[in-house]
Amino acid sequence: xxxxxxxxxxxxxxxxxxxxxxxxxxxxxxxxxxxxxxxxxxxxxxxxxxxxxxxxxxxxxxxxxxxxxxxxxxxxxxxxxxxxxxxxxxxxxxxxxxxxxxxxxxxxxxxxxxxxxxxxxxxxxxxxxxxxxxxxxxxxxxxxxxxxxxxxxxxxxxxxxxxxxxxxxxxxxxxxxxxxxxxxxxxxxxxxxxxxxxxxxxxxxxxxxxxxxxxxxxxxxxxxxxxxxxxxxxxxxxxxxxxxxxxxxxxxxxxxxxxxxxxxxxxxxxxxxxxxxxxxxxxxxxxxxxxxxxxxxxxxxxxxxxxxxxxxxxxxxxxxxxxxxxxxxxxxxxxxxxxxxxxxxxxxxxxxxxxxxxxxxxxxxxxxxxxxxxxxxxxxxxxxxxxxxxxxxxxxxxxxxxxxxxxxxxxxxxxxxxxxxxxxxxxxxxxxxxxxxxxxxxxxxxxxxxxxxxxxxxxxxxxxxxxxxxxxxxxxxxxxxxxxx
Amino acid sequence: xxxxxxxxxxxxxxxxxxxxxxxxxxxxxxxxxxxxxxxxxxxxxxxxxxxxxxxxxxxxxxxxxxxxxxxxxxxxxxxxxxxxxxxxxxxxxxxxxx
Numbered sequence: 001x002x003x004x005x006x007x008x009x010x011x012x013x014x015x016x017x018x019x020x021x022x023x024x025x026x027x028x029x030x031x032x033x034x035x036x037x038x039x040x041x042x043x044x045x046x047x048x049x050x051x052x053x054x055x056x057x058x059x060x061x062x063x064x065x066x067x068x069x070x071x072x073x074x075x076x077x078x079x080x081x082x083x084x085x086x087x088x089x090x091x092x093x094x095x096x097x098x099x100x101x102x103x104x105x106x107x108x109x110x111x112x113x114x115x116x117x118x119x120x121x122x123x124x125x126x127x128x129x130x131x132x133x134x135x136x137x138x139x140x141x142x143x144x145x146x147x148x149x150x151x152x153x154x155x156x157x158x159x160x161x162x163x164x165x166x167x168x169x170x171x172x173x174x175x176x177x178x179x180x181x182x183x184x185x186x187x188x189x190x191x192x193x194x195x196x197x198x199x200x201x202x203x204x205x206x207x208x209x210x211x212x213x214x215x216x217x218x219x220x221x222x223x224x225x226x227x228x229x230x231x232x233x234x235x236x237x238x239x240x241x242x243x244x245x246x247x248x249x250x251x252x253x254x255x256x257x258x259x260x261x262x263x264x265x266x267x268x269x270x271x272x273x274x275x276x277x278x279x280x281x282x283x284x285x286x287x288x289x290x291x292x293x294x295x296x297x298x299x300x301x302x303x304x305x306x307x308x309x310x311x312x313x314x315x316x317x318x319x320x321x322x323x324x325x326x327x328x329x330x331x332x333x334x335x336x337x338x339x340x341x342x343x344x345x346x347x348x349x350x351x352x353x354x355x356x357x358x359x360x361x362x363x364x365x366x367x368x369x370x371x372x373x374x375x376x377x378x379x380x381x382x383x384x385x386x387x388x389x390x391x392x393x394x395x396x397x398x399x400x401x402x403x404x405x406x407x408x409x410x411x412x413x414x415x416x417x418x419x420x421x422x423x424x425x426x427x428x429x430x431x432x433x434x435x436x437x438x439x440x441x442x443x444x445x446x447x448x449x450x451x452x453x454x455x456x457x458x459x460x461x462x463x464x465x466x467x468x469x470x471x472x473x474x475x476x477x478x479x480x481x482x483x484x485x
Numbered sequence: 486x487x488x489x490x491x492x493x494x495x496x497x498x499x500x501x502x503x504x505x506x507x508x509x510x511x512x513x514x515x516x517x518x519x520x521x522x523x524x525x526x527x528x529x530x531x532x533x534x535x536x537x538x539x540x541x542x543x544x545x546x547x548x549x550x551x552x553x554x555x556x557x558x559x560x561x562x563x564x565x566x567x568x569x570x571x572x573x574x575x576x577x578x579x580x581x582x583x
Contacts, residue, residue, distance in 0.1 A: 091567075092567055093566065093567060095559055095563045095564075095566065095567075190541075190542045190543070190545075191545050204540055204541050204542070230551045233545075233547045234541075234545050236545065237547075297526065297530065300526050301526045301527045301530075303523060304520070304523035304524045304526055304527055305527060307520065307523070308524065315501065322502070324578060324579070328569070329568070329569050329570055329579075332579060333579075333580075334579065334580070335579050335580070335581045336502065337579075338579040339502045340502045340503060340504065343501070343502050343503035344503045344504045344505075347503060349505065349509050349512070352498065352501075352503055352505055352509070352513075353509075353512070353513045353516055355501050355503075356494055356497045356498055356501065356513060357516070357517070357520060359497045359500065359501055360487075360489065360493075360494075360497055360517075363487060363497075365486065365487040366486050366487055369486045369528070370486065370524065372538050373527055373528070373533060374527060375538035375539050375540060376533045376534065376536040376537065376538050376539070377527050377530075377533050377536070378538075378539040379536040379537060379538065379539035380532070380533060380536050382539060382542065383536075413519050413523070414519065414522055414523065419523070419526075429542075430539075430542065431542055432541075432542025432543055433542075456542075456543065
């Protein structure tokens with residue numbers, strides 16, 4: 001009944017007392033139970049009903065009051081199972097809430113479930129979680145993926161079950177699925193949102209992310225999540241701007257750069273046509289578009305640099321999944337037996353492969369040639385991007401080379417399309433920059449998006465230009481009607 | 486760079502304290518072929534050596550001490566809740582020293 005409504009639409013209904021938080025929560029839970037996209041790890045029925053029943057008087061100036069939302073299952077939730085979609089954490093029930101969850105609960109939003117992900121957020125397809133593949137709500141035949149690793153959160157938002165969901169983003173895990181699912185997908189500046197309670201994958205790249213169906217909602221949620229957290233020493237002390245209040249003021253930052261070689265690596269004509277139309281729209285609104293050049297050699301090195309750094313960091317960060325600190329305690333005779341059994345049974349093949357690659361990159365004989373070299377290349381990449389942003393306010397690009405691929409479709413992992421067009425969003429993680437994907441078109445009924453990246457801690461300007469892009473495309477609040485069969 | 490083959494990969498997995506099936510090691514070996522080809526893109530550029538390694542996107546330091554505010558610790562029940570083997574209010578662990 002309330003499927004597909006935005007935060008602000010639901011807030012209006014709540015303020016007018018045409019609906020109660022309990023109505024919204026029951027409606028969302030009913031839709032969640034019908035979900036056939038494999039988007040949920042756990043539906044928080046009793047917990048959500050208890051919270052929604054206890055909210056008291058409506059708060060007119062708090063747009064998140066009574067709004068249902070979903071949490072990616074790699075964030076700690078007190079007294080609620082949290083698995084990271086990995087068998088190694090089956091049955092784990094945290095004793096605390098992640099800071100972002102705590103902040104949303106304090107704002108009186110109501111969590112209704114935990115969503116599926118690629119195991120421990122390592123993956124980009126939404127197919128490697130312990131519950132199996134997560135499907136794209138726009139494709140009722142279940143032949144297309146929704147993308148990952150934040151697959152479940154993308155699917156529930158695209159299906160209209162909730163107006164927003166929490167995600168995470170290490171390489172593009174929020175912004176790529178946003179492109180495949182017709183969503184606004186946002187990662188903030190590194191350090192803008194606390195990561196306390198987020199399972200670490202590669203902490204030098206990780207951020208919490210957000211899915212919404214319009215830019216206003218994204219600004220509202222971002223404002224609540226931003227700010228220093230004493231429990232996360234990497235969180236920034238910079239003051240938080242009023243994103244929602246400011247975002248409709250004219251954008252003073254008007255210079256947009258388009259990286260020529262990334263656009264040239266994209267072959268899909270409809271993606272390119274829609275992208276070029278938005279460029280025309282930006283120009284009509286007074287934006288200055290500059291085509292800038294980055295060497296194909298540097299762009300081709302993005303993915304391998306990411307892969308080495310992220311696998312190496314993941315290997316060390318998941319060492320605590322040992323059947324003793326976390327994971328199932330087995331009956332092995334020795335310490336090594338216990339740990340080996342827990343990790344052999346608990347991790348899937350894909351995760352083990354990543355750990356071996358990370359470990360190989362960190363071996364004494366290889367460290368300089370692989371890991372340290374990747375870290376040096378990271379600096380070369382970041383300097384290049386920051387130089388572009390000295391002369392320009394934003395970088396604007398298609399978010400992905402195509403609509404959501406079909407399940408099982410293999411890419412040539414040495415092609416420009418894969419290395420450049422499919423993996424360039426990692427630029428935002430290397431440089432720690434705020435980055436947002438918005439839908440810009442449809443092909444065969446499937447959405448695709450474009451991405452804007454701004455300077456560090458300049459989220460307000462990024463929301464302003466995103467709001468303008470949303471006006472250009474007219475694609476606010478799209479969702480897969482009947483996204484759950 | 487150290488040469489990789491099935492034995493090297495098995496040794497790496499052993500050091501990481503997990504095991505894989507023979508077919509999984511074969512898949513991993515094929516993945517290494519692709520990853521090393523991708524990595525050769527970075528390896529082929531000598532200019533990279535001029536750069537300092539980058540561990541984090543930017544400096545983010547905390548240069549003050551937080552207030553020393555007393556907090557309620559976890560209750561014993563909460564602390565033990567996720568443990569499958571408990572004895573006398575403590576977690577039973579495997580023997581480390583034989």
